[in-house]
Amino acid sequence: MRNFLSEKVVGLKPSGIRKFFDIVSEMKDAISLGVGEPDFDTPWHIRDEGIYAFERGKTFYTSNAGLKDLRAEISNYIKRTQGISYNSDNEILVTVGGSEAIDIGLRAVINDGDEVIIPQPSYVSYEPCAILAGAKPVIINLKAENEFRLTPEELLNAITEKTKVLVLPYPNNPTGAIMERSDLEKIAKIAIEKDILVMSDEIYAALTYKQKHVSIASIEGMKERTILINGFSKAYAMTGWRLGYACAPAQIIKQMTKIHQFAIMCAPTTSQYAAVEALKNGDEDVEKMRQAYNQRRRFLMNAFKNMNLECFEPFGAFYVFPCIKEFGMTSEEFATKFLMEEKVAVVPGTAFGDCGEGFLRISYAYSLENLKIAISRLERFVSKLRNSKS
Amino acid sequence: MREELLSIIEKNSRIDFSELAILLGTTEDVVLDELSKLENEGIICGYHTLINWEKTSIEKVTGLIEVKVTPQRGRGFDNIAERIYNYPEVKAVYLISGGYDLLVILEEKSLKEIANFVSDKLSTLDSVLSTATHFILKKYKDHGTILNKETKDEREVITP
Numbered sequence: 090m091r092n093f094l095s096e097k098v099v100g101l102k103p104s105g106i107r108k109f110f111d112i113v114s115e116m117k118d119a120i121s122l123g124v125g126e127p128d129f130d131t132p133w134h135i136r137d138e139g140i141y142a143f144e145r146g147k148t149f150y151t152s153n154a155g156l157k158d159l160r161a162e163i164s165n166y167i168k169r170t171q172g173i174s175y176n177s178d179n180e181i182l183v184t185v186g187g188s189e190a191i192d193i194g195l196r197a198v199i200n201d202g203d204e205v206i207i208p209q210p211s212y213v214s215y216e217p218c219a220i221l222a223g224a225k226p227v228i229i230n231l232k233a234e235n236e237f238r239l240t241p242e243e244l245l246n247a248i249t250e251k252t253k254v255l256v257l258p259y260p261n262n263p264t265g266a267i268m269e270r271s272d273l274e275k276i277a278k279i280a281i282e283k284d285i286l287v288m289s290d291e292i293y294a295a296l297t298y299k300q301k302h303v304s305i306a307s308i309e310g311m312k313e314r315t316i317l318i319n320g321f322s323k324a325y326a327m328t329g330w331r332l333g334y335a336c337a338p339a340q341i342i343k344q345m346t347k348i349h350q351f352a353i354m355c356a357p358t359t360s361q362y363a364a365v366e367a368l369k370n371g372d373e374d375v376e377k378m379r380q381a382y383n384q385r386r387r388f389l390m391n392a393f394k395n396m397n398l399e400c401f402e403p404f405g406a407f408y409v410f411p412c413i414k415e416f417g418m419t420s421e422e423f424a425t426k427f428l429m430e431e432k433v434a435v436v437p438g439t440a441f442g443d444c445g446e447g448f449l450r451i452s453y454a455y456s457l458e459n460l461k462i463a464i465s466r467l468e469r470f471v472s473k474l475r476n477s478k479s
Numbered sequence: 480m481r482e483e484l485l486s487i488i489e490k491n492s493r494i495d496f497s498e499l500a501i502l503l504g505t506t507e508d509v510v511l512d513e514l515s516k517l518e519n520e521g522i523i524c525g526y527h528t529l530i531n532w533e534k535t536s537i538e539k540v541t542g543l544i545e546v547k548v549t550p551q552r553g554r555g556f557d558n559i560a561e562r563i564y565n566y567p568e569v570k571a572v573y574l575i576s577g578g579y580d581l582l583v584i585l586e587e588k589s590l591k592e593i594a595n596f597v598s599d600k601l602s603t604l605d606s607v608l609s610t611a612t613h614f615i616l617k618k619y620k621d622h623g624t625i626l627n628k629e630t631k632d633e634r635e636v637i638t639p
Contacts (some may be wrong), residue, residue, distance in 0.1 A: 104638040114636050124634050213638075380483060385501035391501045457502075 096402075099157045101217045104440065109424065113434040120463050121434040121455075125262060127326035127407070128454045129381075134372040135325060135367045142362035149358060154348040155183025155334070155384060156361045158419050162368040163334055167319075170294070170317045171304045174314060181340040182346055183356045187292040187320035187333035188214055189349070194288055194316045194335055195222040195254065197344040203253040208239050210410075210440025212290065213257040219256075226251070230444035233412060236267035236401045241275040248279070253301075254286045257305060260293035263450035264410040265386075265403020270303045277308040288316045292333070295324035295375050298383045299404035306336070313338050321360075324375050325367045330360035382407050385453040385460055396471055407454045410438065414447040430473075431466040480505065484513060485522070490623075492526040531626050533618070541570075541586050541615040542593040546601065547608040555633040559606045560591060566597060579611070590614065 091232050130136075154160065161178035167173050175181050184190040191214055195205065197221040207215045208229040217225045229247050231237045244255065244390055258274070259268040268276070280287050294302040308317040320333025335345060349355075389409050393400045400411035413423050419435035428434050436452075438445025453460060480503055484624040487502060488494060496514075500507045515622055517523040550557050556574050563583055564572040571584040583601070597612055608636045 110636045110638070121632075126634055126637075128632070128634070232614075367491070381487075387504050388498075388501055 092358060093146075094264060097221060101220065103408055104213050107231075107435065109428075109436065109440075112428065116428075116432060119428065119432040119434055120459060120466075122451045122453075122460075122463055123407075123434045123436045124452055124454060126328040126454060127323060127378065128456060129326040131325060131327050131363075131379050132329070132367075132371060133447055134370060135327070135363050137375075138332075138361035138366035144361045147358055147362055150184075151355045151358050151361055153346055153355050154181070155356055156358075156365065158404050159361045159365050159368075162365050163336070165369050167304075167317070167336060167470065169324075170301070171307050171417040172315075173304065173307050173336075175336045176339070178427055180336055180342055182337075182342050182349060183361060184320075184321060184333045184334045184335060184349065185331045185353055185356050187290065189353065190316075190318045190320075190333050190335040190345075190479040191288070191290065191344045192218045192221075193214065193348040193352070194318065194337070194341075196348055197341055198254060198286060198316075199224045200253075204249060204251040205246070205254045205256060206247045206285075207256045208253060208258065209443055210237070210263050210448070211256070212262050213441060215228065215256045215290075220253075224254070225251070228442065230442070231264075231266075232444075233401060233448070235259060236403075237264040237266055237410070238272050240274060241279055244276060244279055248283050248285070250285065250287055254288055255280060256285050257289045259289075259291070260297055260302065260405025261406050262293065262406050263436065263438065264448075265360070265406050265408045266312050267297055267299065267302070267403075268305075269300070270308075273303060273305045274308055277311050280305075280314060281310050284314075286314050287311065288318065290318045292318065293323050293406040294319055296379055296382060296407060297405045298379075298386060299400045302405070316341060321364050321367055324378075325371055326378065327360070327364070328369065330357065330363060332356055332360045332364050341462070353453065364400060382453060385455075385457055388454055388457065389451065389464070392468070396468050398467075398471060405454055407455065410448050411453050412448055416471075416478075420449060426468070428471055431470045433463045433466050441464055480509075481513065481517070484510070488523075488526075489597065500518070502587040529622050529624055531618070531621075533626075538588050540564075540590055540593060540617075541584065542597075543613045543615065544585060544597060545582040545599065545611040545613075547579045547610075548581060548585055548604075549608060550580075551604045551606065559604065562603065562604060566596070566600065568592075582629055 094293060113121055163181050164175050164177040167175055195218050201223040203224045203225040204227050205219040206227045206229060208231050216226045227247050229243050289305050291304055304317055306317045316335055316337040317337050321327040354416045363437045390402055393411055398411050400409055403409055416423060420439050424435055424437040436450040438448030438450060483503060496507045496510050499510045512525055550556050551558050560572050560581060563569060568585055568587055569583055570586050573582045575582045585593055585596060597610055601607060
């Protein structure tokens with residue numbers, strides 16, 4: 090029999106997180122700090138709206154681009170949070186999670202051999218999506234001393250004649266890093282000069298702890314060369330509803346919609362009705378959850394300081410990214426040993442790119458009670474390691 | 480910070496000052512100072528414990544009593560409210576808009592004791608016109624906390 094498998098797909102590396110969590114799910118009393126989704130339930134009024142949509146029999150497809158009302162609310166939301174105006178008729182596409190938007194956004198713009206610049210550590214989907222779209226991924230290894238921000242020098246070094254897209258993953262998973270306006274202005278200048286498209290994944294935009302998130306699309310000259318991606322999963326704790334969106338120039342949205350209509354048809358209808366309610370009346374819920382995350386973030390940063398564990402202060406998403414280089418182990422060794430000895434699961438930084446070596450991703454999408462137990466175990470583990478070394 | 484502090488201790492009044500300071504990103508002195516201000520201003524009125532009495536062997540009955548009263552010249556409802564809330568068995572008294580005037584929440588050991596309170600003490604007050612008594616059969620949620628709720632992490636393993 091022939092080998093029926095696609096070489097491209099077979100060649101993709103499986104996600105590094107999986108292997109690890111197969112062990113965790115086997116372990117009974119393990120505490121996980123590995124999950125990348127909010128621990129909150131979707132706010133009740135949003136769930137209620139979903140139920141109401143069912144009751145009214147809203148069980149049909151929506152238009153391919155998504156409910157008109159929802160696109161209008163997304164347009165309002167981006168306008169009031171980022172000051173950018175997107176036409177809800179042709180510049181917004183509702184997708185199945187932000188992840189679909191990443192996939193079809195890349196597919197809509199890539200020709201074979203185009204280069205896509207991906208700063209890492211970052212979300213694990215960009216690279217395989219770029220490869221599947223036919224692009225050559227070009228990785229930038231971000232540095233801890235820059236707080237994992239993308240610097241203009243790093244970008245310039247990665248640009249070639251074939252560069253077409255820069256993926257800009259901020260606020261960042263897994264590092265929690267953010268890019269401020271002044272950082273973005275420098276990146277924007279290069280993007281314009283070198284005529285590059287930016288795919289800005291802003292799924293964590295609502296979760297920042299220093300100042301409000303700034304989108305690169307709000308910088309002069311950038312809206313026409315940016316695909317802005319956001320969604321409902323992180324801000325509104327709606328992961329299971331599978332709903333995201335892309336805002337981009339009409340000609341790009343038009344091509345993305347083509348792929349979306351052939352592959353997906355439309356995003357889930359109930360979710361879309363619930364999302365209208367989220368955007369209309371959800372600000373207060375988001376603020377409450379943001380406040381809770383911020384308290385946990387402060388708790389963790391303080392705990393790291395007390396145990397002398399090196400960690401830059403992250404101001405976005407719900408992750409901290411402490412450095413464990415002092416222990417002379419790889420991230421995976423550390424994480425495995427920590428799991429085996431203390432039954433706490435954290436994700437090795439290498440799951441998010443080779444330059445994540447020496448770091449751990451710790452998610453604080455867990456209750457403070459859980460975090461306290463996990464941190465006391467980490468403290469014990471760290472001092473054990475230090476004692477055995479000296 | 481004030482609002483955030485209040486929302487934390489509304490859920491957990493036993494949290495210690497050093498932890499509060501960490502969560503709020505400030506110092507213990509600032510927290511202590513703010514707490515004493517809140518107490519002095521009468522914004523924090525007490526630190527209570529939420530108890531699910533149903534799970535104990537102690538019998539408790541809660542009654543909600545709607546009371547219609549005649550307001551008094553110059554003092555409105557305040558006088559009569561005071562006469563009612565001074566009884567220690569009265570847990571809460573609210574002035575209510577709508578079909579009746581005062582809502583009185585009463586906690587006693589038995590239905591009979593509540594009935595006695597209503598007939599002996601409440602109805603006999605001059606300005607009380609009528610009462611309607613309701614008994615609480617089950618508390619599902621109290622002070623924003625869902626009672627008898629199992630908290631389990633139901634998030635499944637997913638990559639990425």
